[in-house]
Amino acid sequence: MKLKTNNGSALQITLVLLLILSLNIFSLCQITILNSRSFKGLKEVNExxxxxxxxxxxxxxxxxxxxxxxxxxxxDDYAISYTVDDMGNYFYIETTIEKENKKHLFHVELNKEKNIIQKIEEIN
Known part of the structure; x- marks a missing residue:
């Protein structure tokens, strides 16, 4: 009778462990890159x-x-323009904030007498 020896099993286990380790490292790098991009976007939104x-x-x-x-x-790097329209008892203000190729638009209604903001409308 001949005994079967599994000489490749240690090598297979090592290769599988190496594959799992490399996938984990790759995933960690991808997550780090995505987090840095999201932090950059969050910083721009906060500014x-x-x-x-x-x-x-x-x-x-x-x-x-x-x-x-x-x-x-x-x-800083922002170009801001706003147009004020007198609508009788309130001002209608159309504002554009630009940085590089990104634009942020919003409209504001400001009560003249009470000096309070009645409405802000974001336009993207």
């Missing part, structure tokens, strides 16, 4: 929101202390 909040405060300040007029501004 845009901050500029939007500063603009809203500026609209209210200008309405209260002087005359609110259309304007074009540059802050």
């Amino acid at each position: 845009t929101r901050l500029i939007e909040n500063i603009l809203l405060a500026n609209y209210k300040y200008e309405n209260k202390n002087s005359i609110l007029l259309s304007d074009y501004l540059t802050i």
